[in-house]
Amino acid sequence: MRQYKVYKSTGEKELFVPQSPESWASVPSGAGSVVVTLDDNRSYQQMDGFGASFTDSSAYLMNQVLREEQREEVMRRLFDPQDGIGLSVLRNPMGASDYARTVYSYNDLPAPETDPEMTRFSVAHDEADVIPLTLQALMLNPQLKLFASPWSAPGWMKTGGSMLGGQLKSEYYAAYADYFVKYIQAYAAHGLKVHAVTPQNEALYEPLHYPSMLMLPEAQSDFIKNHLKPAFVKHGMDTKILCYDHNWDRPDYPLTVLEQAGDEVDGVAWHWYGGEASAQTKVYEAVPGKEVHFTEGSGGEWIPPFEQAFSNVMRTGIEILRNYGQSMVLWNMALDEHNGPTVPGFGQSTCRGIVQVNQQTGELTYTLDYYALAHFSKVIRPGAVRIASSSEDEDIRSVAFRNTDGSLAVVLFNDGSVTANVDMNLREEGLLSLKLESKSAVSILISP
Known part of the structure; x- marks a missing residue:
């Protein structure tokens, strides 16, 4: 029966x-x-699972603003497969994103200093909030997989000398590959295995009010094929490399990278802020055997009524999965009552977190995204086909x-x-x- x-x-x-x-x-x-x-x-x-991101803002709110009993409750409800919804994928920024209290990388230097040997690399910033919460999530769900994406290389590696906009200088491709190696090694030293990385978040978007870096497909192909993958091989790392990490409306980008560096690329990462989920299938069928991951989609005030917003996550989530998605990762795990904190100069945020942590009252609220994720994550478990x-x-x-x-x-x-x-x-x-x-x-x- x-x-x-x-x-x-x-x-x-x-x-x-x-x-x-x-x-x-x-x-x-x-x-x-x-x-x-x-x-x-x-x-x-086959599914890896569902999740969100411990941005600097999310990790700070959950680890420092919440009381200990609130933090224990929300972590259990997020990650425990029995008592919660069993989230099993984290996609964490490597350094600052738009949702961070400051602009930082793991190797910040005053001009005109450089450090191509990565002697001053450090993940000390993450040791305060991001790493402890990621470790707790792994303890609650041992099937957890950690993805990582940078919003920018350290400013001294870039054409503008800043983490805000600009491109990676070709003479620092090797140093940037070592930057990824150091990150993976540092997290391993904390007991955290990095399952997959992308070379750049939203590589075709270059805002100047938060960390960003333009990386055209030919540059990404060169970086992956001639620097990042060889560095992983040299250090015996099996961390997967996913290309693109941007919207459905430009399938030509991942197709170019897969054509030029396909043997060194494990799959494609997608976002939902433009285009249709069918782009995932288009690229999958053009280059069979490459993994398909949905790595960022945020809800927010641009879809204000509850029904429309909840329906959007359910409708789009089903489409992501019907178009070969092996993961479905929303954006901030937590934001405050003002949809922040955001980097200085960002302006008004309209994004929505999986939970809301009110910095004035300390109140913890589960948003519609939590319940939409629950519909998928609670029943579709890691390894499901x-x-x-x-x-x-x-x-x-x-x-x-x-x-x-x-x-x-x-x-x-x-x-x-x-x-x-x-x-x-x-x-x-x-x-x-x-x-x-x-x-x-x-x-x-x-x-x-």
């Missing part, structure tokens, strides 16, 4: 609520029902996986304007019938 766990969100007042069997087992099926068919004879990518799923109605969006323990994980979202009765089937076997209200989400875990 199959066992079912069902979690449902119907709106702001009902978010990821466990459902008793009586609440859905009696829903009539048949005429008028939408059939969702699962086919585990067709399989696709996606199986085919299809719906008779395009408004009933679906994605399905088989976990390593044999259980089936299914996420459904009703993107339509009316309630639907849904019948879910596997190989001619009726699995479950349920009612799905407009703009509601349901996650289902079915025992073998």
Whole structure:
């Protein structure tokens, strides 16, 4: 006899609520029902998991502003697979991002000093908040994988002499590769394995009000092929290298890097701030065998009403997974009541964290992104393999996986304007019938 766990969100007042069997087992099926068919004879990518980022701002808020009992609670609810939602991927900035209290790298020097031998490299900044929280997350979830991305090289390596804008000077390609090696070694010394890196966050975006660095595809190919990968090989490192780390609207960039440095590249990292998730499949099919990772997407005040914002994460999350995504990582793990802290001079932030930490009151709030991530992470566990799923109605969006323990994980979202009765089937076997209200989400875990 199959066992079912069902979690449902119907709106702001009902978010990821466990459902008793009586609440859905009696829903009539048949005429008028939408059939969702699962086919585990067709399989696709294997999942690493879901998560967010311990930016400097997030780590500071969670480690220094929250009281100890609050921090223990939120870490458990974020990372514990049993008592929480079991987040299993972190994508942490290497140095300052836009969400940091100061602009810093791991090797800051006053002009005109340089340090190509990396003798003054140090991750001391991260030892205060980022590393302790990452270690605690790993303790709560031993399956955790750590990704890392820089927003900029140290200023002395760049054309403008600053971490704000500019490009990496070609004479410092080797030094920058050593910068990555030192980072991986320093984190290993703290007991943290870096699973994957990208050479540059949002390599085609060069804002001048927070750390950034323009890195054109030809430059990234050269850096990876002739410097970064050889440095990893030299030091016996198996850390994966993902290229691009930017929006869906420029698949030509990763295609260029994969053409020029494909043997040294393990996969592609994507963001959702432009284009469509189908770009992931386009590149995957053009260069088969390369991993597909979604490494940043933030919700925020530009999608103000709750329903639209929650629906966006559910709808887009399903599309990410249906387009070969092996990870789905949102942005800041925590922000404050002003959507910060941000680097000095940033201006008004509109991003939303997974949780909110009010710096004035100390109040901890779980945002809609926490519950949207829960719909995926709680049932789709690391190592799960996606199986085919299809719906008779395009408004009933679906994605399905088989976990390593044999259980089936299914996420459904009703993107339509009316309630639907849904019948879910596997190989001619009726699995479950349920009612799905407009703009509601349901996650289902079915025992073998």
